[in-house]
Amino acid sequence: MSSIPAISVVDVHKSFGPLAVLKGVSFDVPRGAVVSMIGASGSGKSTLLRCINHLETPSAGEIYIDGEPMHFRVAGDGRRLPRPIAEINRLRRDLGMVFQQFNLWPHMTVLGNVVEAPRRVRGLKRGEAAELALECLRRVHLLDKAEEYPARLSGGQQQRVAIARALAMQPKAMLFDEATSSLDPELTDEVLAVMRDLARDGTTMIVVTHEMRFAREVSDRVLFLHNGLIEEEGPPEEVFGAPRSERCRQFLSKYLQ
């Protein structure tokens, strides 16, 4: 059982009309591992991440969450049937997603944002959900802001609330979509610190990022995407230390000067 990867991406393609964004991407994320995806804008990193939790539907290929296919199910007679949206929603609960733009719900307090999904989606009782939410807020060091509205928080604090909101679903893996890209440098660090803590605690994570130092330090594996394909992959010391592909070398040279 433990040999089944937490997330398995198998030959995923995605096109928007005539534009092929992903052209056959495959990789596994073992349980407890941190996989970083780097690459230039438009290389398909975010699209790939969004395919994993079905915010985008792959044009071909399949994603497995703990061995369970995300987009189809196998009927009794062995035929593959597309999953109804209710089942996809059930699988999505296992994937916490953190967005570049935080996407908090502004009409709810911080606690309200974190409590919402455990309470309404997982059906926890009010007290249980609040307890869980407070524990998640403690992990992102925002217990004292529980009763504030998001508009009163800094960008870094908002992003940490978004992380707590995703954690509150007790997901099997966390997906970070450029979580620090819209933050000022001084606010980036507080978010990266929280992500570092999560990685240390053994959280399975896929991180799309432009923070090369963070990727190098935290990841077990790094994928470099180029033109919708994995151009290079390996442990961080290899990808950052001795990249084999010329494109990867060029890309990194811009960041590591």
Place this chain on the structure above:
Amino acid sequence: MSGALAEALNPALFWEYREILLKGLAFNFYVFACAAAAALALGLGAALLRVNRWRPVRWAGTLHVEIFRNAPDYVMVVWVHFVLPLLLGLAIGQRLEFPPFLSAVIALGLVYSGYFAETFRAGIQSIPFGQIEAGRACGMPERLILWRIILPQVVRRMLPEAVNQFVSLFKATTIVSLIAVPDLMYQVSMVTQQEMRPLPLYTGAALTYFAIIFLASSLVRAGAERWRQKVYA
């Protein structure tokens, strides 16, 4: 001239008939409340059609909005009361008649659902899409996203516009006397026929409507503003 003004502003006659006039006013409120509920429900439905991903569904929503928003209140009230029962009666092969109150509620509910639909639609489309995706990413079904994330914000955003529409709707309830709903205007015209003193009666009715609308909309606006500030400060 000043005699006429004094007569117009003399509240004695209005006061004398207060009981029957108040009953009439109650009908304005009944019609208003029922038509507002119908308009909100139909308006929300039409707005959801208007933002649906399938084009034919969107067209159906647009059709609803354009038909009812462009129908004058008066024409609609008369049409629903006199023509709609005939059409429905033909369809089911039976003579059909609507009570005036029902006709008034249907007609005004339909007309104002067109306005509310547009207000709802603008509100729904003003919610950043990322917030909806965040809900989906948490495994929330669309229905839950609508009720917990979209609508609470839409209601806050549309309140100032909705207050204006509620005011218009309340004003529009005065035309239901045309199909003999016994509202304030209907009672005033009845009393006028009896007393032959239109000046104080119609002036009294005008002042009553003004006072109610002014008070209610001021209160709602103040309350709505405080509510909005609490969250978006």
